[in-house]
Amino acid sequence: MTQGNLIEVREVSKTFGSYLAVDMLSMHVRRGEIVALLGQTGAGKTTVLNLIMGTTAPSSGKITVAGVDPYASFKKLKGLLSVSFQTDRLLPWRTAVENVELGLLILGKPKAQARASAKEWLARVRLVGVDDKYVHELSGGMRQRVSLARALAINPQLIFLDESFSQLDHVTSRALRSDFLQIAKEFDKTCLLITHRIDDALEMADRALVLSPPAKIALEVSIDDKAREDPNRMATLHAQIAAAMGEEPATEH
Ligand SMILES: Nc1ncnc2c1ncn2[C@@H]1O[C@H](COP(=O)(O)OP(=O)(O)OP(=O)(O)O)[C@@H](O)[C@H]1O
Ligand SMILES: [Mg+2]
Structure with a gap:
């Protein structure tokens, strides 16, 4: 290479x-x-x-x-590497913060650390006060932000x-x-x-x-x-x- x-x-x-x-x-x-x-x-x-x-x-x-x-x-x-798609592909039965922490949990990060990181990334993509909202409670733009936070959270x-x-x-x-x-x-x-x-x-x-x-x-x-x-x-x-x-x-x- x-x-x-x-x-x-x-x-x-x-x-x-x-x-x-x-x-x-x-x-x-x-x-x-x-x-x-x-x-x-x-x-x-x-x-x-x-x-x-x-x-x-x-x-x-x-x-x-x-x-x-x-x-x-x-x-x-x-x-x-991480990917974020045209449709947000978020899981409807998980809240915003639970969607963002998912990748970290899959990579084996401890629960508390994953949660803290997910919250940080939601704030970085300027989503404040929606951590505990479900996907159907968010606008399209907000969902796309959650999807980006999820992609970024694993620090790819x-x-x-x-x-x-x-x-x-x-x-x-x-x-x-x-x-x-x-x-x-x-x-x-x-x-x-x-x-x-x-x-x-x-x-x-x-x-x-x-x-x-x-x-x-x-x-x-x-x-x-x-x-x-x-x-x-x-x-x-x-x-x-x-x-x-x-x-x-x-x-x-
Ligand atoms: N799994 C597949 N089997 C057969 N043909 C496929 C497959 N995947 C893509 N193609 C064909 O390859 C070509 C390129 O498709 P691709 O999805 O990469 O285009 P794209 O540039 O991403 O289009 P779009 O802007 O619509 O997303 C298309 O003609 C498509 O039909
Ligand atoms: Mg395409």
Whole structure:
């Protein structure tokens, strides 16, 4: 593995029966980097995430995550990576704090320590006073915050977000993105962010990769704070990404 790369994907292909979902993909994510994977529906984003998480094996090529093959050494990555999904996937019969502490309990942390940590993380994602509420008593945005707190609570090196902000309205989504970004930077997390929303990527990522089916990199762009402060630069990047995603500029919202 190249020094500094937490994720390395080399010439990976994946077929489902006769369908080629990923065709010779090479990409990497450096330690501490936030990389966005963009692409329209069916581009292969989730498939790439599953390959990197080790929940599915590549048909050919090589993947290394934190120095190991994520599929062959799936258990070695336990506790090292977390994922938060588009739907919050919280357990309805557990309260907010009980959902957040779950990962810690699974990793064998003592109950009191897990509880204290879970409460800390709920506060860090700005959820106060909801610890003992059940999932159905929380708004969609709050649930997504609980889901992020759960992902962060195990103190993973790597965090995967699969459309975590996509189902929220724009205002809620923006607030959550900004809070997550601040936490990711403060705690030096490496993140792979999967999204079909260009704004999510432009706001959060150090680098954005646009996939077009079968998971080919159609465009790669770097985004830094200087670019983020320049509306013209951002408009250009937005247009470039939209074009690579095969979108008409007018259809973007
Ligand atoms: N287990 C599977 N069996 C067969 N085909 C699959 C399987 N998983 C994914 N595919 C196919 O691979 C392609 C890529 O799917 P994938 O879910 O990775 O896309 P995506 O970019 O995540 O899309 P979305 O934005 O809708 O989530 C699709 O054509 C899909 O039908
Ligand atoms: Mg997907």
